[in-house]
Amino acid sequence: GQSFHINFLPYLDLVDFFKAKKASQPKVLLRTLLTEHLPKSVVLELQNLIWADLADTAIGNLSDDKLEQIAKRLHAFEVKPSGTEGYRTAEVTLGGVDTTEVSSKTMESKKQKGLYFVGEVLDVSGHLGGFNFQWAWASAHAASQYV
Ligand SMILES: Cc1cc2nc3c(=O)[nH]c(=O)nc-3n(C[C@H](O)[C@H](O)[C@H](O)COP(=O)(O)OP(=O)(O)OC[C@H]3O[C@@H](n4cnc5c(N)ncnc54)[C@H](O)[C@@H]3O)c2cc1C
Missing domain, CATH: 1.10.8 (Helicase, Ruva Protein; domain 3)
Structure with missing residues (x-):
């Protein structure tokens, strides 16, 4: 608006x-x-x-x-943008699992031992252009060191 x-x-x-x-x-x-x-x-x-x-x-x-x-x-x-094209062309979502509830080192949930979150499901959103891939891969790599 x-x-x-x-x-x-x-x-x-x-x-x-x-x-x-x-x-x-x-x-x-x-x-x-x-x-x-x-x-x-x-x-x-x-x-x-x-x-x-x-x-x-x-x-x-x-x-x-x-x-x-x-x-x-x-x-x-x-x-004044009249709207977005919605999910048809959406490339990244906002929101997700709160990062304060996840270890930034291991990606393990602080609330549930043995439960890991990586990538898009977390409340991390990058600008378009590779930052979301980078986040998905880097967080998955981090978690893989501990799982
Ligand atoms: C059209 C489009 C273009 C994009 N372009 C870019 C770009 O240029 N650069 C960039 O950085 N990012 C881009 N993104 C965003 C990027 O693709 C995502 O941020 C990234 O792929 C997230 O990776 P992820 O592994 O966390 O999740 P996803 O890649 O979403 O993987 C989740 C997987 O879980 C599976 N799944 C879901 N529910 C279940 C279930 N119940 N049981 C089993 N499996 C399930 C899904 O099928 C999927 O394979 C784009 C996204 C879209 C949609």
């Missing part, structure tokens, strides 16, 4: 950039200017979302207010 913001051009002050271009190249389109800094496909999507009605208006014909509004959105583009 929370939104986050993307700054598409963190190293460029777009208000200054647009104003300078408005003075030096008044006939140029915003999308042409922005493709100097971003992939064309991204610029076209942003154009559809932010200034579709002015897509073919030269920068010289855009008011400073409008340019500031567009710059503001490009520096803080709001994205």
